[in-house]
Amino acid sequence: MKKVLLLSINSSWSQSNPAIYYLREMIGDLPYDVILKEWTLKDRLLDVLFEIYRQKAEVICFSAYIWNRLYLQELIPEVIKLLPEAVIVIGGPEAESLSFLKRKGLYIVQGAGEGKFRFLAEHDFSANDEDLSRAKHIPLKDIPFPYRESDGDTLKGKLLYYETFRGCPFACIYCLSANDKRSELRYQPNNQKDMQCLNKELETLISFQPRTIKFVDRSFNLHKQLAHYIWKFFMEQNCPCDVHFEIYPDLLEEDDIALLEKAPENRIRWEIGIQTINSEVALNCGRKSNWEKTKWVLQELKKRTKVHIHTDLLAGLPGENYASVLNGLNEVCAILPDAVQLGILKILPDTPMQKIASELNYKWLSQPPYQCLSSDALSFEEIQQLENFAKLLNLYWNKEEYKSMWQEMLQKHSATDILTALQQKHQELGYELHSLSKAKRNAVMADIYVAGRHRSSAKK
Incomplete structure (x- = not known):
C-alpha cells in the first residue's frame, strides 16, 4: 500500500489547513496509507526535512500559499534530492510559481484540486499532464466533510476552517476570486435533508473545541437565508468558541442587524471588507460602494449588537491618493469598530490587478507577499507612512486595550492626528512600531491622552 504524505506549512501554530483534510477524504476509499503533517514557518527547515524523509512516503503533497511559497521554494528541492523516486504534488494559489521545479513525477495542480487529486490517485499517481487537465471537476456539494472525530486533539484550540459556498459574483480586481465563475452551495437552505447534514457538520466543528470557527466563504452574507440560518444556529448553541464570517457591507440590511441583536457576547465575529469609502475608486475596482449606508450599518451594529466588528481598509487601489486613504481611515475609526486593519494592496498573480498595475506603472515586490511599493497615486514614502499607521493601529487599537481613551480623543x-502623535512619541523614545511591552504601550498612550486633553483645553 502506497503511503501518501499530505503536508502543510502554516503561518502560525494557531492555523490549520483545510486543504489537506479535504484531500485525505477525497481518497479515503482508495488503497492508500494517508498521513497528515502540519508545521509552521517558524519550524526549522532541516527539522521538517528530517521528518518528511523519515516518513518515506511514495507520494508527497504540498499546499502552496502566499505565506509559505518561499519556504516551499527552499524545502521541495531538498526533498527531491533525498527522495528522488517520490511523486510530488503541489496545489494551492501559489502552485504555478513553483512550476520551475517541473520534472517527471511532479504535478502542479491549478484551480480546485479535489477532482484532480482524486484523478491522480485513481491512476496510481502516474497520469500525464494532458490527462490530468481533463479530470472531472467536483462541486463543493459532492466533496466529503473534511474532518474526522480523530482530528479533535489536533484541531483543539486552533483556527478551524469551514465553507458553505465557493465562488464570488463581485470580481474585485485585486482578489483571487476575480476570475472564479463558480457558484457552488454546499447545502440548499430550502432542503430539509441538506439542513440536517449542515447541522451535523456544525455540531462536529463545535465538538473539536477550536479557538475560532472561520467560514472562508467570500461574502458570506451573499446567501441571506443560509447566513441567517447559520448565525441563528451558533447563537443558540452552548458554543465555547467564536465564529468568524467575511461580510460584504453593501448587502447588509435592517433584518441582519435585528437578528444579531440576540447574539451573545464573544460569539459572532464579522470581518467587513470596506477597502475604500471613495465610491469612484471602489467602482473602478469592481465594487459598488455606498459609504453612507455602510456607516449606518456599522453604527447600528455597534449600538444594538454584541457582534465583534473587524473592518478592513486597503491602500494602493488605482486612483486613490494619500488624502483619500486618510479620509477613509478617519471615517472608519470614528465609528469605533473593534478592529481596524489598514492593509497595503498586494498585486497577486492571476488577478486583473496585475495587468492594471503594469499599465499604471505600479511598483511591487517581485516575491510574496507581492506588496505594492508605489501606485499611480501613492509614492513609496506615502505607502511607508501608511504602513506605520497600520502598525500603530495593531499596537494601540486592535488589541482593544484603550477603547475609552480612543472614544474620548x-x-x-x-x-490620523492621534496616530501621528503616537508615531512621534515612539520616535522620541526610540521605540519600534511593533513588539512593544504592555507597560510601555500604557505609558505612551497615557502621554498622548493627557497631551490631547491639554491641546483641547488650550483651544478653548
Whole structure:
C-alpha cells in the first residue's frame, strides 16, 4: 500500500489547513496509507526535512500559499534530492510559481484540486499532464466533510476552517476570486435533508473545541437565508468558541442587524471588507460602494449588537491618493469598530490587478507577499507612512486595550492626528512600531491622552 504524505506549512501554530483534510477524504476509499503533517514557518527547515524523509512516503503533497511559497521554494528541492523516486504534488494559489521545479513525477495542480487529486490517485499517481487537465471537476456539494472525530486533539484550540459556498459574483480586481465563475452551495437552505447534514457538520466543528470557527466563504452574507440560518444556529448553541464570517457591507440590511441583536457576547465575529469609502475608486475596482449606508450599518451594529466588528481598509487601489486613504481611515475609526486593519494592496498573480498595475506603472515586490511599493497615486514614502499607521493601529487599537481613551480623543481629534502623535512619541523614545511591552504601550498612550486633553483645553 502506497503511503501518501499530505503536508502543510502554516503561518502560525494557531492555523490549520483545510486543504489537506479535504484531500485525505477525497481518497479515503482508495488503497492508500494517508498521513497528515502540519508545521509552521517558524519550524526549522532541516527539522521538517528530517521528518518528511523519515516518513518515506511514495507520494508527497504540498499546499502552496502566499505565506509559505518561499519556504516551499527552499524545502521541495531538498526533498527531491533525498527522495528522488517520490511523486510530488503541489496545489494551492501559489502552485504555478513553483512550476520551475517541473520534472517527471511532479504535478502542479491549478484551480480546485479535489477532482484532480482524486484523478491522480485513481491512476496510481502516474497520469500525464494532458490527462490530468481533463479530470472531472467536483462541486463543493459532492466533496466529503473534511474532518474526522480523530482530528479533535489536533484541531483543539486552533483556527478551524469551514465553507458553505465557493465562488464570488463581485470580481474585485485585486482578489483571487476575480476570475472564479463558480457558484457552488454546499447545502440548499430550502432542503430539509441538506439542513440536517449542515447541522451535523456544525455540531462536529463545535465538538473539536477550536479557538475560532472561520467560514472562508467570500461574502458570506451573499446567501441571506443560509447566513441567517447559520448565525441563528451558533447563537443558540452552548458554543465555547467564536465564529468568524467575511461580510460584504453593501448587502447588509435592517433584518441582519435585528437578528444579531440576540447574539451573545464573544460569539459572532464579522470581518467587513470596506477597502475604500471613495465610491469612484471602489467602482473602478469592481465594487459598488455606498459609504453612507455602510456607516449606518456599522453604527447600528455597534449600538444594538454584541457582534465583534473587524473592518478592513486597503491602500494602493488605482486612483486613490494619500488624502483619500486618510479620509477613509478617519471615517472608519470614528465609528469605533473593534478592529481596524489598514492593509497595503498586494498585486497577486492571476488577478486583473496585475495587468492594471503594469499599465499604471505600479511598483511591487517581485516575491510574496507581492506588496505594492508605489501606485499611480501613492509614492513609496506615502505607502511607508501608511504602513506605520497600520502598525500603530495593531499596537494601540486592535488589541482593544484603550477603547475609552480612543472614544474620548476621537471626539476632538482625527484618528490620523492621534496616530501621528503616537508615531512621534515612539520616535522620541526610540521605540519600534511593533513588539512593544504592555507597560510601555500604557505609558505612551497615557502621554498622548493627557497631551490631547491639554491641546483641547488650550483651544478653548
